[in-house]
Every structure is written in C-alpha cells, then in structure tokens.
Amino acid sequence: MNLELLKGSRSRILAAVVLGIMAVFVIRLFYLQVIQHDHYVGLAKEEQENRFVIPASRGLIYAKSGDDPVQLVLNETVYMVFADPVTVDDKAKVVDTLRKVAGGNVRTDFDKLLDNKKSRYQILATKVTRVQADKIKAEGLHGIGFQEVSQRVYPEGSLAGQILGFVNTTGEGSYGLEGYMDKDLKGKDGLLQAVTDVSNVPLTIGNNNIRTPAQDGANIVLSIDRNVQSKVEAALAAGMERTGAPQGSAMAMDPRTGKILAMANLPTYSPGEYNKVEDVAHFNNNVISDPYEPGSSLKTYTLATGIDKNVVKTSDTFNNTDSIKIGDNYIVGNATKGQTGIITFQRALTWSLNTGFVTIAQRLGDGNSVTRSARDAMYEYFHDRLRLGQLTGVELANEAAGTIYSPEDEQGNAVRYATMSFGQGLNTSMLQVAAGFSALINGGTYYKPTVIDGYMTTEGYKQNPVNAPVATNVVSKSTSDQILTATHDARASSFGHLDKPGYYIGGKTGTSQVGVAGGYSDTETIGSYLGYGGGNEAEYVIMVRLSGKDKQFQGARDALPIFTDISNWMLDYLKVHPKG
C-alpha cells in the first residue's frame, strides 16, 4: 500500500503539527539534558547523596605508675535527654522514669518544661550514662529523644588538675596539657560521602562515594608519676595546713633527664567540674606561669658562677660584717645576723648570708664592685647557660618567661645584679629554677623540662627516646660536684637529722621579699626550698614554695619540712640505693 500525503491534506497538516511538537520536545530536552546537565546532576546528588562527618576520638592521657602507664583522662559517651512537649503523650510516665533512672542528672523542675507546649525542644537531663539511657529507651516513651555527647572522664578526680587542664563546652582544650597539645589530642575528623536510602543508611552504589577515615588524637603518656603526684599534693596540703599558707606549689623532677615527676598547686580544682570553679586563678599552674623573685635558692647559681669562673671556692673566705654597701647609697644586709668575721663561702651558703654572695658578684668583677664584666658573667650563667627568664618549652599552656635584665639594659645596673646574687631583682618560674639547678648538680648538663614520656599506640606503649640535652657543660663537672657538696653540707649542718640515713640529700632555703610599687613589702615574704636527693647521684630535684597575701613564710621553717616529707618518701618509692 502506498500512502501519499497530499499537499494541503489534513494528514499533512497533522504531520507538520506533530513534527513541530516533537521539535519543541527535542529542544526542551536538549536544554534540560545538555545545557542544564550539571545543574540537574547537582540537584540529584544533593537529593541522593549525604555527607557524614566521622568524628575523631580525642586522645587519652596516661600517667605513669612506676614503669607502667595508667589512664588519667578517658572519653565517655553520655546522653542528653530532650523532649518534644507536643508529642509527649504520657507526662507522668516520663517524669517518673527520668526521676527513677536519671535522678541526679535531670534539670531542676524538668517536669514543668514538659508543660511548655509552645516549644518543640526541651532538655530534660544531661550527662546520662549509656546504661541509664538504655533503661529510659526500654520504657518506649513517646516524644523523648537522645543526643550523644562525648565527655572527658577523670578517674583520679582532681589529681594533677592543673597539669591536665580541661576541655571546654566547645570542645577546645584549655590550660595545661589539654590546652598546649589541643591540636594533637583532637585528631582529624573523617568524611563519608555516599548515596543513602530514606533512613540515611549509606549505600555503596554511586560513583562519587568518598570515605576518609578519622584520625584519632594522640594518646599521650605523661612523665608524671601518679603516686609521686599524689604524695606531693598530700605533702603540700599538709604543709599548708600546718603553716596556714593560702597558696602553695611543689614539683619534683628527674635531674638526669628533665622529666617532671610531679607538679602541684593548691588550691586546685577537678577538671571534670571546671565549670564549678569560682576563681579562675585555680586553673593556673603557678609552677610555670607565676614568675617570682626566688630569693636565696638562687645563691647556688651565684656560687656556681663564681666557682666556674675560678674566682671563688667554697673554702675561700671573706670578711662578713652583716652588711655590704653597693654603690653610693645602697646597703644590703643579712637576714641572719651574728656570723661575722672572716668566714668561708660555705658558711655563707649554710647561713644564707647575702653579703657573701654580693662579695662573689664583686669578685666576678674587680673585687670591689659589681662591674660590667661581673654582670656580663652573671647574665651569661643565669640567663644564657641556666636559662632563667626564658620559656623552658615544657608542654603545658600558659608558661611565663619571667624577667631578667641584661647588663645592656638600663635596669641591669650594679645594684640590680648585687640583689640578683641572692635571688632578688629578677622574676623566674619555679620550673626554670629547678631545671637550672638540675644542671648544676647533674654534672653540668641542661635538659629541657618535659611532661611527656611517650605515646600509647595500637602496638602498645612507645616511650620517647632519651631526652637529648639542650646544652652540656653549662658548668664544669668539678663545679657541679662542688655545688652538690656545698648544698649537701648546707642542709646537713642543721637539717641532716631529718633525712633518712645513708642517702645524699642537699638543698637551699629561700625566703624572698615580694615586690610592690616602689620597693618591697614589709608584710609579705615567700618561703621556698630547693633540693635534691639520691644515693651515689641525685635522682630527684624537689622545689616547694609557700605564699599568701600579707603572710610571711620562711624557707627553713615552712617550706623545708614539706621537702623533707616528700624526699624521705621518694627514697623508698624510687628504691634509691643508699650512697655506697
């Protein structure tokens, strides 16, 4: 059959119309599928694909217990219970269940929140544990929802609170290790991009799926020994109660490695309840962030400088008149009077006589005054070699550098350096003083103080390599030996009977004046003690400080007993062999 469309026939017109419509379709489809291709592919992806953040777990923090790591900070998943008051159909059951299961975690008057029908979201309870949440879920309550929240857990309570710091409500680490190592502890969130079903279950179909696994935060093992930390905190608390000191700090470190074993400040706080702290000063770790004039404990530094520069020996003598004139009108006196006449520098150290150490400062110069060359020598030893007035780099937030004036500074004059010879006129942190003192008694090697001993990995505990010295020969071995002996003799002369027999213990008291506008306070002094202990070598350095507004504390009377308490305990705990 041969169909022919006649010109002008209805069939031909119909064909033309159909062709026209087809052409419109084709053009429209071309526009949608070719020109608008990317736009619609994007819309489809938006509809079908979802992006999920795979949260990284915050790293755990361990302390040492002897040689073994123990968990100090962990993560716990807790739940926030919320309600949609509009859809809650059995208020009495909700209230009853929450009271019974999560009584301590519910909000005040949470039952009244359920009456607020204008709101679709009311938080009823926070920090509900998984077990509690499971019990509530089992009740099948309508209109109740749960939101997972990860929180830090501190099984040891307030122990080492200022070393640890805390994680605030926005998930940021604040203070202490949490603040300093926040980036390492946080890790890196992962990403999952996939086509999902209506229940948001990711499916493997699709060409644009992305799965980047989360990198969990580093699990840090501290060099802090929880037993030493506990002892130091307890001894400090007992000492503060005995002396009535409102503020106290103490620390212990290994002078052979720079590893910090304990660091305590009182009053303190519990990181798990940081939001209940009323005075933010309690967050501060005063061992590192509160520089002060350390006083007579720095006489060990002056003596070391003099010995190392070959201008004095401990057996050398000077004429003590209980006061010494600096320049034209500045007179330095001794706190302890009566040790007058020709006496040795050892005796000056034992009785903590300021005049002896100003004399050493003078002998570093021309013998009569604290000249520029004397000041240069002191600055070199105090600042450059023993690193006073510099950040130590310890892995804790808010470390303060302190101040030590260079001889080139207008403030770095003879009077300043004369007072520096007995530990006034400069600001240093306890950690700086203890770290420098460690170098003075360990043979002359300065180690960077550290609180990190290693990392816990999936393969187990990986201890950091031995802490490389920052500087060696900051003083000679001979100088170091003489300082070791001098401080031992200084302690042994009056306080040796307090120590366990057979061990080699040494130290130096410090009673420092507190600077106020225009001079020093007459009503306030800081008491401190800096010492070491061990057998054939010093195995620990301990520093203690007591202070308080308008309170007068003395190194020997108030701080020394705390040192003794910790030191005698440490000898047993560290299983130190007696000197043999």
Added chain:
Amino acid sequence: MSNSQNTYYASRRQQNWSRNQNTTRFVSAVKLGPVAHTVLVALMITVLGLIYLTQATRATSYDYESQKIDSQIAELTDQKNDLNIENARLTALETVKKSSVAANLTTPVSTEYVQQ
C-alpha cells in the same frame, strides 16, 4: 566422462559432500515467525534485566548488613569503653587507698639493698 570446471563458489563442506562422505544436515522442524522472534528477544531482555536488578539489590543488601555490623561494633566499643572507665575508677588511687587491702598494709621497719 569429462571433467568440467565449476565456476560457482562451493564451500569446503559442500566440496566434501560432493565427495560422497557420510554427512548429515539438520533441518529444524519448528519454524519461528517474526512474532515469536520478538517475544523471545523481549524475554531475553527481561531475564537480563532481572539478573541486573538481582545483583544491584544484593549489593545494597550487603550495605545494610555492613551497617548492622558497624552498629554492633560501635555498641561493643561503647561497652568496652564503659568497662575501661569502670576499671580506671576501680584502680584509681583514691579507691585503692580506701580498700581493705590498703588498710592492712604496714610501713616496713627497715629496708636493705643488695649490691649487684
């Protein structure tokens, strides 16, 4: 008898036949028309489609299985963490200090060390 050259192309098989070897030729008794062909093709396409759908659905069912296992892993990890926390609390210094074992400990009278 005279031989003549065949000018038409003959296949090798045909040439063999021409040599009177024992050969058979199958001729189907069933004749398929155009409709039957169309139906068969449609059936084949349907079967292939079903196979494709089965495979695609199976892959998705693995996803659900995987999701279920992931949930189980998360649940077990949570339980492990809870136990870990409980362990840390039970071995915390304060707990140990309050234990009956610690209460019965005594301080050694003297300590001696053996030099090695």
